[in-house]
Amino acid sequence: MxxxxxxxxxxxxxxxxxxxxxxxxxxxxxxxxxxxxxxxxxxxxxxxxxxxxxxxxxxxxxxxxxxxxxxxxxxxxxxxxxxxxxxxxxxxxxxxxxxxxxxxxxxxxxxxxxxxxxxQKFSLPMPFSGNLVLYKGEPSSLPNTVGTLSQGASVTSLMSTSVSDDGSQWFAIMTSQPVSKESISKLYAENAASVSF
The missing domain is CATH 3.30.1330.90 (D-3-phosphoglycerate dehydrogenase; domain 3)
Known part of the structure; x- marks a missing residue:
């Protein structure tokens, strides 16, 4: 259980x-x-x-x-x-x-x-552990997001869902350090969150 x-x-x-x-x-x-x-x-x-x-x-x-x-x-x-x-x-x-x-x-x-x-299913499931950033965006947004997150923490893994009908995907990024809500909101006004387990 x-x-x-x-x-x-x-x-x-x-x-x-x-x-x-x-x-x-x-x-x-x-x-x-x-x-x-x-x-x-x-x-x-x-x-x-x-x-x-x-x-x-x-x-x-x-x-x-x-x-x-x-x-x-x-x-x-x-x-x-x-x-x-x-x-x-x-x-x-x-x-x-x-x-x-x-x-x-x-x-x-x-x-x-x-x-x-x-x-939308992730290509590989993400464990509920560590520090996780989840966001919905265009596939082209990923390099900028990873670059921004890498300024404050190391990116340790990354998974994505399949592309939806509107051309967007969900991305799950594991980081070595927690990422603040403020850092996430600078990148995305909505459909983004940071969680530490």
Missing amino acids: KPWISVTTGLGKIMKAFLPTNPGTLAMQTQGEVLAQSKKCLEAALCAGFLSSTSPSVNLINAAALAKEQGLNVSLTHSSCTKESVHPFCMLTATTETVTLKLMGMVFANTALLVMING
């Missing part, structure tokens, strides 16, 4: 980094028998991840209660694996007035991984 707690905590952290305001409801869908009896545990981990940047005292024990106090609701649904989708996963969706974001995480070889963002 521990890697699934890491998945939901990681999804919560990433979601919070992207959202400018409280979404009101975080909708989490789980699939797979391994997650069938884990709703309360996963809800606590999700809330702990989402609140960790604003509530330093949050933990798995008090996370759900703190989330409710702050007006955040968590909606949980679960389904069994199907012939088309045989792997367990956690999918988190949130919507504000300006942003809709959908994240999918899985566990492979006991490692928590981010595998998809807004329906």
